[in-house]
Amino acid sequence: MVAQNPLRYRALPVSVVKQFTFDAAHRLEAYEGKCAQLHGHTYRLEVEIKGHPDPRGLVIDFNEIKALVERVVLERFDHRYLNDEVPFNTTAENLVVFLYEELAKALRQTPQATDVNLERVRLWETPTSYAEVQREDIIRRETE
Structure with missing residues (x-):
């Protein structure tokens, strides 16, 4: 009896946490090295959102995270040449900070996502290599 x-x-x-891939x-x-030449990756993006569960027991619906990432990241970057899409060097480090900022901004504008924060974004460039940014690092940087 629920x-x-x-x-x-x-x-x-x-x-x-929800994971996505895009090419x-x-x-x-x-x-100087092989990465100076045109090459591609199957990126894996990991998005962590943190908050208190609502009265139903949900922090945020996984489908809401999916819609957010599809709109902000996948529609813009999947099967694209990244150098044409952003005005900075396309290192994993630069990309993950940019993706964090864009996702955090979009999350704040999502009415269903109240009282939650984008806690962490991790961008895997290869199966063994990733760059990551955490909310605490952004907050620390903004207060310096």
């Missing part, structure tokens, strides 16, 4: 039982277990903060090409500027 109606008689609480739908939320406890009101502790919870992280919700894109790029080349690195001011770099």
